[in-house]
Amino acid sequence: MTEQFPFYISLVIAIVILVMIADKVKVAYPVVLVVAGLGISFMPFMPAVRMNPDLIFVVFLPPLLYEAAWAISWKELWRWRRIVGSFAFVVVFLTALSVAFIANRFIPGFSLALGFLLGGIVSPPDAVSAGAIIKFVKVPKRVSSILEGESLLNDASSLIIFRFAMIALATGQFIWYSAALSFGWMLLGGLGVGLIVGWLFMKAHRHLPTNANIDTVLTLVTPYVMYIIAEEIHSSGVLAVVSGGLLLSSNRHSFLSGSSRLRGVNVWESLAFVLNGLVFLLIGLELPEITAGLKQEGASISGAIGYGLLVTGVLIVTRIMSAYGAVFVTLIARNFIKVADPRNPGFQTPLILGWTGMRGVVSLAAALSIPVQMSNGAAFPQRSLILFITFVVILGTLLLQGLTLPALIKRIKIPDFHDYPPEGEAENYIHRELAKHALQHLDSKYTGQWENSPLLQQMAAKWQGKVNDDAEVAISLEYRSIYLDLLDKQRNWLIQKNDHDEHFDEDIIRKHLRLIDIEEEKIRSL
Template sequence: MHTILPFFLAMIAAIVLLGMLAKKLKVAYPILLVVAGLLVSFIPGLPAVKINPDLIFFLFLPPLLFEASWSISFKEMKKWWRIIGSFAFLVVFFTALSVAVVTNYFLPGFTIALGFLLGGIVSPPDAVSTGAIMSFVKVPKSTVAVLEGESLLNDASSLIIFRFALVAVGTGQFIWHQAALTFLWMVIGGVGIGLLLGWLFVQAHRRLPTDAPSDIALTLIEPYLLYWAAEQCHSSGVLAVVSGGLFMANRRLAFLSSTSRIRGFSVWESFVFILNGIVFLLIGLDLPEIVEGLRANGIPLRTAIQYGLLVTGILIVARIISSYAAMLATIIFRPGVVPPGTRRRRLLMPILLGWTGMRGVVSLAAALAIPVTLSDGTAFPHRNLILFITFIVILLTLLVQGLTLPYLIRYGRLFDGYTDEPEEVALQKLRKGLKEHSLQFLRARYENDNEHHAGLQLLLQHWEEKMKASNDSWMTGDTKAIFIELLESQRQYVVEYNKDPAVNEDIVRKQLFQIDLEEERLRMQ
C-alpha cells in the first residue's frame, strides 16, 4: 500500500502536468499521456499496475459515458441521426467483420470468433481523443455533432460484438437465432432500464431535500447504478448509461439548482479528466507485461508488430470505405440533407471522417477485460497477442492520425468558407434578444407596481443600461425575488430560442451557464 499510493499520486500529478503541456504545445493530451506511460514503463523498480479484468468496465466506462451524454447536443444528434446511426452501428460491424476476415486469413491460429473479438475491441473510435484534437481546429458544428454522436453510441455496438465473440470463443459455437434474441434484449433492455432509472433519479433529485453537495454525490453514483442494473439483467450497461444520461441531461434545468449545476460542472470536468488520464497512462504502462506475455507464448516481437500494423491498416481503410459508402447512400436516398459545399469538399470529406478513427479508452478497457482463462481453466487463446495488437492500434492511431489530423483539416482547406455563424455574432444575437425579453417580462409582469416599487424601477434601469449597474444596495428581499423570477424567465426564453434548428446549442449552454452564475451571485448577496 505504501508503495502503490505514492505511485498513483505521482500518476495524477503527471496527468495534470502533461495536460498543461499538451495545451501549450496544442497537442491532444491523450497522445502525450500514452507516450509518457510508454517511457515511464521502462524505468526499473516501478510497481506493476494491474486491474482486475472484471472491474475495468465498471470502474472507467460508466462515468466517462455518463459525462459524454451530458455534454453532447441532443438536438444535433436528432438532426444527424441517420449518419450517426450508420457510423455507430453499421460501420462498427463492417470494421469488426473486416478485422475478423483478415486476421483469420493472415494470423496463424486465429479463428473467426477471435477475429470478431479483436474487431469488437478495436472498432470504436475514441471520443476523448477526437474531441481534444477538434478543439485545436475550426470545423463545422455538423461534423463535430456526427463525430460526438458516433463516439457516444459506437461503444455500445462494439461491446455487444465483443460480448458475443467472447461467448463464441468460450463455448466454441454460435447460435444465430439465440444471438439475435439476445441482441434485441441487450438493446431494448439497456435503453429501457436506462430511461426508467433516469426517470427515477430525476424524481429523487426533485422530491428529496437535496443541496449542491448531495446532488453532485448522487450524480457520481448514478452512472454506476445504471450500468450495474442493466448488467444484472443481462442487457447492455453501456446503452443504459447513455440513454439514462441523455434523459437526465435534457431535464437538468428541472431538477438541479443553479448551484448544483455550476459546482457539478467543475467536479465532473476534473473527475473525467483524471479518469481519462489514468487510462491513457495505463496504455503505455502495460506494454512491458504484454511483451513478456508474447515472449512466453513464443511470438516474436517483430511479428506481433507486423500484425498490429496490419490491423491498424484494416481499420483505417474500412472506415474510409464506410465513409464513402455513407456519403453515396446519402446522395442517392437523402439528397436534401447532403452538407453543402464544392465537389472537392464532398470527395475529401469521407477521408477526413475516416482519418478521425483514433482508438483509446474503450479499446483498452475491452482488451483488459478478456479473462485470463476459459471456463474450463485453460488459458484464453492469444490473449497477449490481442492485447499487444490493441496497444499498437491505439498507439499508431493516436500518434499518426492524431498528430496529422489538424494539418489535414488546416492545409486541406476542407472547411474554407463554411457557413456556420461565428460564435461571437451568435452570442451577441442571443444576448440582445435576452435583454429585450427581460425588459418586456418586467414591464408586463409588474406594470402596476412600477411607480410604487423603487427597487423595481432600478431593476428596469439596470437592464435598460445593459446590465452595467455597479451599486447593488437597492437589492432588497422583494427585488431579489423579482430578479430570480426574471432569471428563470430568461432560462425559458433561452430554451425556446434553442428550438431553432439553426441555433448552435453550445452558445445556448454558455448563456444558460451565465444565467446560473448570475443567480448564484445574487443568492450570495
C-alpha cells in the same frame, strides 16, 4: 492498497504536468500521456502495472460516458442521427468483419471467430482523443457533433460484438436467432434500464429536500447504478448510462437548481479530466506486462508488431471507405427521404471523419478482460497476441492519426456549411431578445413596483442599453424575488429557443444559461 496510494497520487501529479506540457506544445494530451506512460514503464524503479478490466468497465467507463452524455447536444445528436447511427453500429460491424477476415487470412492460428473477437475489440474509436485534438483546430460544428454522438454509442456496439465472439469461441457454434434475440435484449434492456433509473433519480432530485452538495453526490452515483443494474440483467450497461444520461441532461433545468448545476459542472469536469488522464497513462504503463505475456508464449515481438500494423491499416482504410460510403448513401437517400443536409459535403468532411479513428481505453480493457483459460480448462488461444496487437493499434493510431490530424484539417480546408449563424451575430441576437423579454415581463407583471428598486431600475436601464455599470446594489427580499423571476423568464426563453430552433447553436444557448445561473447565484448571496 495503501502501499500503492502514493504511486497513484504521483500519477495524478504527472498527468497535470504532462497535460500542461501538451497544451504548451499544441499536442493532444492523450498522445502525450500514452507516450509518457510508455517511457516511464521502462524505468527500473517502476512497479509492474497490471490494469484490471473491471477497473475500466465498472469504475472509469460509467462516469466518462455519463459526463459525455451531459455534454453532448441532444438536438445535434437527433439531427445527425442517421450518420451517427451508421458510424456507431454499421461501421463498427463492418470494421470488425474486415479485421476478422484479414486476421484469419494473414495471422497464423486465427480462426474467423477469433478474428471477429479481435475486430470487436479494436473497432470503436476513442472520442476523447479526437476531441482533444480538434480543440486545437477549427472544424464545422457538424463534424464534432457526429464524432461526439458516435462515441456515445460505438462502445456499446463493439462490446456486444465482443460478447458474441466470446460465446462463439466458448461453445464452438454461433446460433443466429439466439444471437439476434440477445442483441435485441441488450439494446432494449439497456435503453429501458437507463430511462427508468434516470426517471427515478430525476424524481428524487425534484421531490427530496436536497441541496447542491447532495445533488452533486446523486449525479456521481447515478451512472454506476444504471451500469450495474443493466449488466446484472445481461443487457448493455453502456447504453443504459448513455440513455439515462441523455434523459437527465435534456431535463436538467426542470429538477436541478442553478447552484446544483454550477457546482455539478465543476465537479464533473475535474473528475472526467482525472479519469481520462489516468486511463491514457495506464495504457502506456501496461506495455511491459503485455510484452512479458507474449514472450512467455514464445511469440516473435517483431512479428506481433507487424500484425498490429496490419490491423491498424485495415482499421484506417475501412473507416475512410465507410465515411465516403455513408456520404454516397446519403446522396442517394436524399431523393427519397428527408436528410439532415442534402448538399454534397465534398471530399474533405468524410476524409476528416475517416481519419479521426484513434483507439483508446475501451479497446485495451476489452482485450484485458479475455480470460486466461476457457471454460474447459484449456488456455485461451492467442490471448497475449491479441493484447499486443490491441496495444499496437492504440499506439499506432494515436501517433499516426493523432499527430497528423491537425495538419490535415488545416491543409484540406473544410468548407463552412453555415449550419448556424456566426457566433457574434448569435450573441447579439440573444442579448437583444433576453433584454426585450425581461423588460416586457417587468412592465406587464410588476408595473408600479420596480420603479422603487434601485437595482431593478439599474438592470432595466442596462437592458435598454443606457448604462454598463455592474456595481452591486443592496436589494430587498421583495425585489430579489422579482429579479429572480425575470432571470427565470429569460432562462425559459433560452430553453424554448433551443427546443424549437434547430438552426441555433446549442453551445451558445448553454453558455447563456450558465451565465443566468451565475447571476442567480450572485443575487441569492446578496
